[in-house]
Amino acid sequence: AQSVTQLDSQVPVFEEAPVELRCNYSSSVSVYLFWYVQYPNQGLQLLLKYLSGSTLVKGINGFEAEFNKSQTSFHLRKPSVHISDTAEYFCAVTNTGGFKTIFGAGTRLFVKA
Amino acid sequence: DAGVIQSPRHEVTEMGQEVTLRCKPISGHNSLFWYRQTMMRGLELLIYFNNNVPIDDSGMPEDRFSAKMPNASFSTLKIQPSEPRDSAVYFCASSLDISGNTIYFGEGSWLTVV
Numbered sequence: 001a002q003s004v005t006q007l008d009s010q011v012p013v014f015e016e017a018p019v020e021l022r023c024n025y026s027s028s029v030s031v032y033l034f035w036y037v038q039y040p041n042q043g044l045q046l047l048l049k050y051l052s053g054s055t056l057v058k059g060i061n062g063f064e065a066e067f068n069k070s071q072t073s074f075h076l077r078k079p080s081v082h083i084s085d086t087a088e089y090f091c092a093v094t095n096t097g098g099f100k101t102i103f104g105a106g107t108r109l110f111v112k113a
Numbered sequence: 114d115a116g117v118i119q120s121p122r123h124e125v126t127e128m129g130q131e132v133t134l135r136c137k138p139i140s141g142h143n144s145l146f147w148y149r150q151t152m153m154r155g156l157e158l159l160i161y162f163n164n165n166v167p168i169d170d171s172g173m174p175e176d177r178f179s180a181k182m183p184n185a186s187f188s189t190l191k192i193q194p195s196e197p198r199d200s201a202v203y204f205c206a207s208s209l210d211i212s213g214n215t216i217y218f219g220e221g222s223w224l225t226v227v
Contacts, residue, residue, distance in 0.1 A: 043218030
């Protein structure tokens with residue numbers, strides 16, 4: 001069975017500063033990896049995903065993530081955050097060939113002016 | 114194209130009452146998921162369907178919970194009888210039947226059991 005650990009429950013950061021949200025996973029088989037974002041009072045929406053190929057994945061709103069197989073990590077980064085990036089971010093994993101997506105506990109990003 | 118549609122958006126009910134949450138997936142999607150989100154437990158997968166058939170219901174908390182998908186465009190999640198600890202946001206989501214495909218979430222049904 002696979003699992004996902006998001007190492008920070010909350011990340012406060014000032015506007016225009018860089019941010020990294022950390023995610024580690026465990027699985028005995030190959031996986032697909034995802035980052036979803038949840039704005040207040042809304043459902044989750046996809047930011048980016050890694051299926052195969054280049055380990056650096058670019059997503060919407062200037063976010064990117066890097067798949068590191070040896071460290072079983074998929075950290076999310078943005079070089080300069082905006083107030084509008086304040087939201088909860090979820091890392092998720094699915095076994096290749098499977099359909100059951102497991103979500104991490106979420107990291108609440110709070111961008112301050 | 115309309116997204117995943119859930120109803121009701123908000124429901125307040127008394128303990129012991131039956132609650133039915135409804136979901137219309139995105140047209141053409143053949144996988145449907147029900148998730149529950151709480152502060153304590155985060156986002157939990159309750160059940161998922163593929164081609165209207167329940168594939169994995171291991172996340173359903175107990176017999177008070179049941180889910181059905183009578184056709185490709187409709188699903189229900191029922192709680193009977195409801196308890197205060199069932200208070201949560203319930204999300205329905207759908208995707209195409211391709212591993213690694215994006216899951217599209219509805220806006221959620223906010224349930225409060227008093």
